[in-house]
Amino acid sequence: MSDSPLIDSLVAAVEARPDDLTLRLHLAELLVGAARGQEAIGHAAQVLARDPGNAAAQRLMAAALAPVPEPGRQGAPGAAPGNQGGPGQQGGPGQQGAELGEFGPEPAKRGDSVDWVAMEQELGDIVPPRFAKTTDEPDPVQGHADRAFDVERSTITLADVGGMQEVKKRLEVSFLGPLKNPKLRSLFGKSLRGGLLLYGPPGCGKTFLARAVAGEMGASFISLSITDVLNMWIGSSERNLHDLFESARGHAPCVLFLDEIDALGHKRSQLNSSSMRTVVNQLLTELDGVDGNNDGVFVLAATNAPWDIDSALRRPGRLDRTLLVLPPDKPARAAILEYHLRDRPVAGIDLGKVAEITEHYSGADLAHLCETAAEFAMRDSIATGEIRMIGQADMVAAVREVRPSTDGWFATARNVAMFANESGEYDDLAAYLKKRKRS
Structure with missing residues (x-):
């Protein structure tokens, strides 16, 4: 439970009605106003995954990603919501980048060495550490004998x-x-x-x-x-x-x-x-x-x-x-992409188009694709000092870099299906290879 009964009620309502985007946006707005940006990011990302062009969700995502100003400075807690990059603020990632320079260290210039310590202090609280070991997680060595x-x-x-x-x-x-x-x-x-x-x-x-x-x-x-x-x-x-x-x-x-x-x-x-x-x-x-x-x-x-x-x-x-078990078809690829982007800051991604150009990609390939697109967006954010979300251009660039890993397997499987299928146990594989050759 938090200090706000209204936020607690809205959290319960969103859990009961996860597809109600208006309700989720209202909750994200209140979370931003309560300086709970990490929670707001997840809800804004859910809205953008379903409606990539939602302007209100994009503004909330930018506000949630903005660093929290230090007390005593302009835009510190207690100032007008518009000065904190809240939902009422006009503008997008560009204005957000200005705030980053105002409240944090000077943006890194392209070609200069990156001050990783300052960047970690500035951005470390935007997304919690991944793959952290929980306190009650048993040691992997324990229990192996039993x-x-x-x-x-x-x-x-x-x-x-x-x-x-x-x-x-x-x-x-x-x-x-x-x-x-x-x-x-x-x-x-x-x-x-x-x-x-x-x-x-x-x-x-x-x-x-x-x-x-x-x-x-x-x-x-x-x-x-x-x-x-x-x-x-x-x-x-x-x-x-x-x-x-x-x-x-x-x-x-x-x-x-x-x-x-x-x-x-x-x-x-x-x-x-x-x-x-x-x-x-x-x-x-x-x-x-x-x-x-x-x-x-x-x-x-x-x-x-x-x-x-x-x-x-x-x-x-x-x-x-x-x-x-074959590589995922187009609807499955779109579902896998949505799964791996659900907790990342995204905007304007057309999952259908990305799924269209990733034929023959395995599920592991698609997960790596999303990871690569996130690296592109993070690299630009570090180089310019302006945090931006993952967009369609990042996904397309990642497709050019990450190639399907299944091609080598099918090259071997083709020889088996052609020359070692006397018993008919690979008939389903042979049928798929014929269909793939025609496509």
């Missing part, structure tokens, strides 16, 4: 996944439908055991999708990687693998996610190490549930190279279903 500590509860669902409609349909049939309809499951003899292999270019959301499945099911989530299993002592790797599967069985229903499965389940014919071959054998045993009941354990595996996986892992009863 595998039960790795069991999570996912808070995201498939509704949080942009696009991927075909992927969602397949997941509904494979996992979610049988779980939600026990009578139909019994009628058709559908077991709750299952294995699904997600493959595709890196950075396209395979891990996020696995967490969303766990959240949709209300199931526990355990993520397994090669570092969780491999150990230098003979027999320890197999024991680690068995313990993780036992933990999943003990927390059923549970989604067990095997990330980079090609590292743990590489083709045994290509392995020179006998210890790695025994790890693959142990993985096959655990998938079969020989030493335990796998009912309620949903195995999802992800890889960028399905052609390197041992064929025994993909036989019926193990990872017998395969799903291609």
